[in-house]
Amino acid sequence: MHAIPDLETPAVLIDEDIVDRNIAAAQAQFSRLGVALRPHIKTHKLVRFAQKQIAAGAVGITCQKTSEAETFVEAGCRDVLITFNILGDAKLARLRRLSERATITVVADNAVVVRGLSQAFADAAAPMRVLVECDTGLARCGVQSPEAAAHLARLIAQSPGLQFAGLMTYPPPNSHERVESFMREAKAGCMASIGHCETISSGGTPSMKSVPAGTVVTEYRPGTYIYNDRSLIARGACMLADCALAVAATVVSRPTPDRAILDAGSKTLSSDLLGLTGYGLLRDYPEAVISGLSEEHGHVDLTACACKPEVGETVLIIPNHACVVTNLFDQVHIHRSGRFIETVRVDARGCVF
């Protein structure tokens, strides 16, 4: 870290050695399982790392937003899944333009979305590929039963301009049994009425390492695994040494013996707790607790620390949630085990549309 020239804090540092290891390990695991890997770029939002993931063997990428997909297609990505219900004339027009430049797949969990997609693609050169999103227990989007999945799949298959391409879910962590049973039953329903159900897409870094052999899932969409974070350490999904992303911050004040204030607050670390206590891990002061965040200040309780950081000292924070941190920064600093490589723009930062 100290090798990064003119580093001003707060700053995001990415260790590309760890990134490379994380990409290789995930690809090896899914290659062994015979499951396609389609990493979610929401975590890094960097063309540089999407290219690495594809070079390592990923079949394509996953985006959450149309504007993210636009950024990556513009940079040359040829196969993009957008795991979001797309609605509205403006977004559908953008999706149509995007589909003329790359293989795009979207999801739908209701008939309103299917009708909108069908109207937008009825006269397109090629049909839009649509997966049925299934709720396997997260209680977010998704049809509520395998029967409802097969029903919506039929509607897609019958809709002008659309091609039923399979099923998708974002399950809660470690719910593989539920995913397997829901998706097998939904697939059987689709096979019975439509005769095909190519893709069964699941995802999530927390459950990644326990995807079972012989799974019905044909592709997996992990995102955070490329960087990892404090929430994944807490879940036992990675170790500190697997965390590629750290936020460098400066101790700007030590108002009392047990309090330090950092120049990194909620506009740097976000307020995501993800069930944890504290807003991040001070790598070199693990007993310290980031007990609160103002917008630009991190409040650190040093009560439990034998050794305490001084004013002016740079500290490294492993954030609770890497994905929201990179979205707050225009640029990140890439290094390899402390040797500075390059400062790069976060290509899809703020791509919220």
Add this chain to the structure above:
Amino acid sequence: MHAIPDLETPAVLIDEDIVDRNIAAAQAQFSRLGVALRPHIKTHKLVRFAQKQIAAGAVGITCQKTSEAETFVEAGCRDVLITFNILGDAKLARLRRLSERATITVVADNAVVVRGLSQAFADAAAPMRVLVECDTGLARCGVQSPEAAAHLARLIAQSPGLQFAGLMTYPPPNSHERVESFMREAKAGCMASIGHCETISSGGTPSMKSVPAGTVVTEYRPGTYIYNDRSLIARGACMLADCALAVAATVVSRPTPDRAILDAGSKTLSSDLLGLTGYGLLRDYPEAVISGLSEEHGHVDLTACACKPEVGETVLIIPNHACVVTNLFDQVHIHRSGRFIETVRVDARGCVF
């Protein structure tokens, strides 16, 4: 809102009629009190609105970060207070350049910061103006006692390149008695040993309306009052009609009768709860609860709603915390009571350094 052309969600909408009223009301209040107004731009990060605040009578602006100050000085602001301990050669060099273009004041709460500032300004054409930051109960930055404030003030007054300019605090809400007694005592200490203590700066929208007549405070730095938000409604500091900022989001899914999913998650609304239940107020469905946020999904519990929004419907959200929302968007849409005016870039978005 419906008058905004090609509106894609999620989007930030700002009602400039309400902005104008909020600016005028605050200015009138502080003019009556004889207290200078120095609005904090962290909330809007827009040159357009800083200019309005200054035109209404503000003596200058407050920034939290050097990069914010650079943005506003570049746009013509001539008097900027940076309420942050500035440390490190790179930031001090930027501060020095900035001080050659505008009247800049900074704060310090410890000797390390004072020494750094003194080294950076020892050979400057004009001294850097420094306020002593005082901790009046928030337990963030700040010296811990009036005696410590006077002590640090003397160090500043004796340091080459620096000018002691007064005292500053960011108090917890509605702690006016504590602020008055701390600041009066600290001022007396400074007067006794240095002979002057021009500025006594306090701030915070929650306490704004109860600043007492005859206060020792000479300038006030509210930020959020320009937009207001759900946290300020909850504190009784404003009413819904005073909220200038809303996030437009689309209902993308209604997976169950009591669940709606919005296309606005933590990358739009932030995870700031500020002590509230739920992540924002659905203006037209006040019984709905935004019970959880994924990065790009808002999870809404409609159990208590008699009338429920449909898939495809645009809803307006009053966020818990306006300041972190504008920082997540590259642009905001300005309207006047629904009549579209202009889409503007958020000038200082992401100015975290």
